[in-house]
Amino acid sequence: MSAPLPGRPVRGSASGRPVMALLDLLGRRWALRVLWELAQQPPPTFRELQRRCDGISSSVLADRLAELTEARIVDRAETGYRLTEEGAELCKDVMRLERWANRWAERGSPETAG
Template sequence: MDTGFDLRQHGGVDVFLRDCPTRAVLELIASKWTMLVLVALEDGRPMRFAELRRRLDGVTPKVLTQTLRALEREGVLTRRVHPTVPPRVEYQLTKIGQEVGGLVQSITDWSQANLAAIQAARKEFDERAACEPPEVTAQERA
C-alpha cells in the first residue's frame, strides 16, 4: 500500500515506519488519559493534581502521575511547584499543549455530536452479529 511521499530519502520522518519518533508522540496523544488531561487543561487555567484527579473520574493516582510526567517530558505541559507547606503543584498547558488540546477538544466535540449515530451503529452491528455466523477471513483460514 502506498502511504504517500517517502520522506526518509530526504532526512524526514515517516510515521508508517516502526522506528519513527513521531509514533511515540502519537501513542502518547492517543492515550485516553492524555486526551482527557488535555481537555481538562484546555481552558488555560492551571490545575492542581487533586483537581485533575477529581475531574478525570476513574483515573488512578499512579496513572495520572505517569501521564502528567510524560506530557511534561514532551513539553506539552508545565509543572509548577509553589514553595508552600505542603508544596502546591500546578499543571498548565504550554503553547504546543494548547495547540494539541484544541485538536483533542475538537475530537471531543465531534464524539459528543455523533454519539447517537455511533450508538445506533453499534446496536445494529451487535444485533446483526448475534444472528450471523462469524465471517472467516483468508488470514484466519491459513
C-alpha cells in the same frame, strides 16, 4: 518510563514517525482526559486534577504528567499544572475531533439510520 517522542521507536512504529509517537502518547490510558482537564481554567493542582479525572490513581496521573511534561505538552505552573503553548495548540486540534464526534452523534447510530 520514557514518553513516546518523535524519532524514537514507539508502539506500532519502529521508525518513530511524529504522528505515530503522538498517537502512542495520546493513546495511553487517561492521557486525553488529563489534557482535557488541563485545558480548563485555572490550572489545577495535582489533587484537583486527580479529582477532576474521576477514578485515576495517583501513580497513573503522575506517570501521564511526567510523559506529557517530557513531551513538552504540559509544565508546572505556580499553583499546579498547565498546558504549554504546544499543548494548547494540540488541544485546539483535539477539539476538532470533538466537533466531528458531535456531528457523527447527530447523524445517529447505524441501528437508528435508515
